[in-house]
Amino acid sequence: MNIPASLVQLIDELAKLPGIGKKTAKRLAFSLLLRQEQDALDLAESIVRARKTIRNCICCFGFSDLEICDICADPRRDHEVICVVEDPRNIFTIENSHVFTGVYHVLQGAISPLQGITPDTLKIAELQNRIEQSPIQELVISTNPTLEGEATAHYLMDLFKDSVPVITRIARGMPAGGDLEFADSNTLARAFEGRSPFKTEIDV
Amino acid sequence: MVIHSLNLVDFRNYKNIDVEFNSGINFIYGLNGQGKTNLIESLYLITHLKSFRTSKIGDLNSFSKKGSTVQTGLSKQNVRHDIRITLHENQKKVLHNRKIVNYSSEYIKNFLSLLFSPDQLVAFKEFPLERRNFIDRILFLTDEKYFQKIKEFNRIKKQKNVVLRGGHRKDLFVWNKLLAAIIPDIVKVREEIVEKINTLLPDIFTALTGRKDCLQFSYGNDLKNKTEPLPESILAFLLTKVDKEIGNGHCLFGPHKDNYWMTLDGRKDRQTFSQGEYRIAYLSLQLAMNKVVTTVLGFKPILLLDDIFSELDEKVSEKTVSHIVERENQVFVTSTGIPEKFLDVGTGICVSNGSLSIM
Ligand SMILES: Nc1ncnc2c1ncn2[C@@H]1O[C@H](COP(=O)(O)OP(=O)(O)OP(=O)(O)O)[C@@H](O)[C@H]1O
Ligand SMILES: [Mg+2]
Ligand SMILES: [Zn+2]
Numbered sequence: 345m346n347i348p349a350s351l352v353q354l355i356d357e358l359a360k361l362p363g364i365g366k367k368t369a370k371r372l373a374f375s376l377l378l379r380q381e382q383d384a385l386d387l388a389e390s391i392v393r394a395r396k397t398i399r400n401c402i403c404c405f406g407f408s409d410l411e412i413c414d415i416c417a418d419p420r421r422d423h424e425v426i427c428v429v430e431d432p433r434n435i436f437t438i439e440n441s442h443v444f445t446g447v448y449h450v451l452q453g454a455i456s457p458l459q460g461i462t463p464d465t466l467k468i469a470e471l472q473n474r475i476e477q478s479p480i481q482e483l484v485i486s487t488n489p490t491l492e493g494e495a496t497a498h499y500l501m502d503l504f505k506d507s508v509p510v511i512t513r514i515a516r517g518m519p520a521g522g523d524l525e526f527a528d529s530n531t532l533a534r535a536f537e538g539r540s541p542f543k544t545e546i547d548v
Numbered sequence: 549m550v551i552h553s554l555n556l557v558d559f560r561n562y563k564n565i566d567v568e569f570n571s572g573i574n575f576i577y578g579l580n581g582q583g584k585t586n587l588i589e590s591l592y593l594i595t596h597l598k599s600f601r602t603s604k605i606g607d608l609n610s611f612s613k614k615g616s617t618v619q620t621g622l623s624k625q626n627v628r629h630d631i632r633i634t635l636h637e638n639q640k641k642v643l644h645n646r647k648i649v650n651y652s653s654e655y656i657k658n659f660l661s662l663l664f665s666p667d668q669l670v671a672f673k674e675f676p677l678e679r680r681n682f683i684d685r686i687l688f689l690t691d692e693k694y695f696q697k698i699k700e701f702n703r704i705k706k707q708k709n710v711v712l713r714g715g716h717r718k719d720l721f722v723w724n725k726l727l728a729a730i731i732p733d734i735v736k737v738r739e740e741i742v743e744k745i746n747t748l749l750p751d752i753f754t755a756l757t758g759r760k761d762c763l764q765f766s767y768g769n770d771l772k773n774k775t776e777p778l779p780e781s782i783l784a785f786l787l788t789k790v791d792k793e794i795g796n797g798h799c800l801f802g803p804h805k806d807n808y809w810m811t812l813d814g815r816k817d818r819q820t821f822s823q824g825e826y827r828i829a830y831l832s833l834q835l836a837m838n839k840v841v842t843t844v845l846g847f848k849p850i851l852l853l854d855d856i857f858s859e860l861d862e863k864v865s866e867k868t869v870s871h872i873v874e875r876e877n878q879v880f881v882t883s884t885g886i887p888e889k890f891l892d893v894g895t896g897i898c899v900s901n902g903s904l905s906i907m
Contacts, residue, residue, distance in 0.1 A: 455722065457710035462719055491703050491726070499722045 351377070400432075403474065405450035405467050407432045415439075415447055422446045424481040428471065428500060430454050430488055438486070446484070449474065454492040455499060461492075463499060471500075475507060482510040549624035549659060549847050550878045551591060558616040559608060560586035561902040568906075569880075573873060573894025576882040582899045584882040588665070588854045590618050591880060594631060595661040595850065597642065597652045600668060606638040624659065625847050657689060660841065660849035662834050664856055669830050673818065679808040686837060687741060690844040694737045701730050705799050713797045720790060727802060728783035734803045735769050735777055741840065742767040742808070748836040753812075755871045756828055757864055761813040763829055765836075768807035824859045831856060831868070838877060851879040858883075869893065 351373060359369035376384045400406070401413035408414070415421060415435070425446030429435060435448050451466045475483075485500055487493035497513055504511060550571045556562040561583045576584050589599055589608070599608060609616045615636040622629050632643040642649035649655045671678040688695045708723035745765050753763035771777070775785040786793075786801065793800050810817040810829050817826060834851070842848050851872065857865045872879055873893050886896075896907035 455719075457707050457714070457716075457719070462716065491700060491707075495707070495722050495726060498725050502721065502725075 400450075404448045405432070405452060405470070406435045406448055423478070425484065426471075426475075426480055426482075427484040427486050429486050430493065430496075434486065444484075446482070451487070451496065454487055454490070454496040456492040456495075466496075468500070468503070472503070475504070480508060482512065483508045484512050484514065486514045549622055549850060551594065551620055551622045551850065553621045554590065555619040556587075556590055556616070557619075558610040558613040559590055559618055560610060562586065562590075563610070563902060565902075565904055567897070567904050569878070570895035571878055572876070573869075573890070574878075574880045575890055575894055575896045576880060576899055577884065577886055577896065578899035579884060583902050584899050585665070585854055587899065587904075588663075588852050588880060588882060591850065591852055592661060592663055593618055593633060594620050594622070595659040596656055597633070597640065600663060600665060604638060605635055605640055609635055609637075622659075629658075660689060660845065660847075661852050662838055662841075662849050663852045663854070664831055664834055665852075665854040666858075669827065672830060673826060676807045680804075680806060683738065683741060683808065686841055687737060690841060691737060694734070697730060697733050697737075701727070701734060701803065704730065705802070705804065709798045712793050712799070715794050717790065717794065720794075721787075724786040724790075725783055727799075728779045728786060731771065731782055731802055732777050732779060735771070735806075738767055738769070738803070738806065744840050745833070745836045748839050749832055752832045752835050752871070753828065756832060756868050758867060763832055764811050765833060766809050766811060768809065770801060770803065770805035770807070774801070824861070824864070827856070827859055828864060828868075835871070835875070838875065848875075848877045851875075851877050853879065853881045855882055857881075857885070 354373045354376070355366070355369045358364055358372050359366050361369075364372070376387070397409050398407050399411075401408040401416055402411055403416040404413060406413050406415065410417075422445050426449050427438065427444055427446055428449050428451060429438070430451055430453060432450050435450070438444050438448075449467070449471050451468065451471075453461050453466055455461055455463060455466065483500070483504055485497045487496045501511055501513075551569055552571070553566070553568050555564075555566050557564050576587060578584055585601070589601060592598075592600055593608070599605065602608070615634065617635070618631075618633040620631050622631065630643075630645055634641045634643075642652075642655060644655060644658075668678075672682060684698065688698075704723055704726045708720070708727065711719050711723060742765055749765055750762045754760060769777075771782060771785070775781040789801060810821075810833065812821065812825065812829070815821075817829065821829060831853075838849060838851065853872075856868070860868065869881075869890055872881075879894075890896075891907065898905045898907055
């Protein structure tokens, strides 16, 4: 059978997305053609709109509709505490947990010479600028608990040790609600390494 | 652990054999080129999923055959395991209790054999890498944390090498810092296992030889005489070597340069051991390792001793057999001579041109 060229193109484009293999791409493409036309057009339009309007906030490099994102523009947030993350997705994750009231800075990756990523290719100079312009009280380094994230954390720690009063690193270890049985041994080993004294609520 | 039965089809020079083994000592004997080492190789394959003679698994298929199978029933800590390894050209498929094995690294944590072979002996004698691997292979099985540390160390080293080759001096610091932080942990584990081995080694050597000189295993930590075993001192040391390392384009210092050697009353192996002494020392080391892993793993590994008796005098050979009998591991020993005086402690298996007969 001859598959129409536009369908082949759609499948190939879908297959470029992360986590989507050829088979899934085919299923998605056919489902887009089989369901109501409006559904597919809405999807297409939302992709175009998102791509056209969303850009990197000029201050924190998170995603934003405007030049400056809602978080950076919010006067109620603590602008003297900056949380450093590797990519914009991390901001959404942390925001969902409502544990953090400061502002963010997205590095757009982590140092990895093997992949050609050096401090110069990350948004580190921008962070330095930002801190020079308006000094901060605390830098919370929330890069991933991978080797590369760890290297980046060390790099930042050395870079800012004289200009930022408090530098913290989020703890790494067991995910809350995580079942010990499903933790990989590396996570478990690190969780044990970073274990802290067990505090009871009531002093007896 | 004990291998009860073995079936080989089109494996090396075996067309189709079925054999039941003694759970103690198995003496495999026969003339040169009959298939003794091939049999040992099939047993090694069961525990390591690779060969010690070739990196191309397809070499194990009989000449002119595309595939082969190795099937075995074994038991470990009262549990029976059925294993079927099918080779097709250079591919292998492993069924463990009828379930497909997806990760060799997970499978090999279940079983262990310790191998003595003339080729491995030479490699061990000649190459520090081989000696490091010998120790690391055991540590990986017994210490998951160490395994993770080595993986991390290798990754840091790789990243640092890229920075060194690019000559990016200012990006180097963070990798040196990470190296300095992890090195003491690696060194400590290596020191500990060497210490454990050394509590056992002199007695084993004496048991095999009747000699009183003291056999010791030594660990040459690459950084020992250069810095204190603390992250800060290691970092300070590495920082003094930045130019040298950039010039070379790779990491010059650390656990990947560590060394191990043996001594008899203080005299060093390569320079002063006789052929026979080296052989006995290496065998003693394997037997010491056997004891160390038995306590940690909770089961006795299989001992595969290919061609141990050549270069050993009669007295040592006899003492070696009695020592091995006392260990109560399942053992496979090969030799060209008929081991008459040994037959009462185990089963003799005669190999002749790819067929086996039990004596
Ligand atoms: N893939 C193969 N197919 C068929 N025969 C093979 C294959 N590989 C090796 N052989 C043969 O197997 C024979 C026995 O080899 P093996 O190394 O087991 O001998 P051995 O009994 O250990 O001898 P030695 O006492 O000399 O060490 C060799 O003659 C070799 O030609
Ligand atoms: Mg042989
Ligand atoms: Zn912003």
